Amino acid sequence: MSRQRPGGLPAPLPQDLHIHTTFSRGDGAVVPEQTVELVARIAHARVIGISDHLEYVAGEFEEYARTVRAHRLRLGVEVNGAEWVVQAGELPVDYYIYHCRDRGQDYRGAERLAASGRPVIIAHPQMLQTDLSKVAPECLIEINNRYAWRENAYRQLAPYVGRFRFVIGSDAHQPHWLGQTAARRIARELGVQETLLFPASAG
DSSP: OOSBOGGGOBOOEEEEOOBOOTTOTTOTTOOTTOOHHHHHHHOOEEEEEEEEEHHHHGGGHHHHHHHHHHTTOEEEEEEOSGGGHHHHHTSOOSEEEEOOOSOHHHHHHHHHHHTTTSOEEEOSTTTTTOOGGGSOTTSEEEEESTTTTGGGGGGGGGGGTTTSEEEEEOOBSSGGGOOOHHHHHHHHHHTOOBOOOSOSOOO
16 A cells, blocks of 8 residues: 555545544634644545534534534544533434543443444543543543653553454644554554544545
8 A cells, every 4th residue: 555645645544533623612722723624625534533522512513513514524522521421412423532530420421422322432541540441341442642652651551452442543633733653653562453433435
C-alpha cells in the first residue's frame, strides 16, 4: 500500500472518531479554525467522526447533526459521565465517546449506553482513573493521541488487551492535532489490533 497520496500527502489513517470542532463552544482548547468543514477538507482518515461535547451541543443538536452529516462524517457525542447518559441515549448518533470516572454510576452509565447497540468508546481511561476491570466488556477502549505518553500511563492498558477491543483517537481540538502517531506507536507496543467500527463510506 502506498504511504502517500498525490501531492506528497500522507496516506489517510484508517479512522479517527474522537475529534472536536467549534461546536464545542465552551472548550478553551478548540480554536476558531477547527470547523467541521475544515476537518472534512483535511480528510486525514478514511473514516472521520465528530464527537463534540454533549454539554455544548445539547441545545443545538439538530444544527450540529445536520452539519456533520452534510459533510458525510460519522456523528458522535462525547458524554461526560452518568449525568448525561439519559440525554445521550435519546440522540440519533452513530457512537459515543464516554467519560468513565471511577464511580459506580459511570460504569452503569457505560452499560446503559452499550445496551443501545451503538459503540461506546471509553475515552482516555488512564487520565480519568477508570478501573477497566469494572467496565462492561462490550465497550471499546481508546488509545488517545492527546494523552498518549503522559506519565507512561498507557502501560496500565496492557493487562486488558485480551479483554477489550481498542480504537485509536486523536482527540483533536485544533487542525494540527489531527494525527495519531504517538497513539499508534503505543498500540503497536501493546500488541493492539485496532477495531474499525464503520466502513470507509460514511453514507
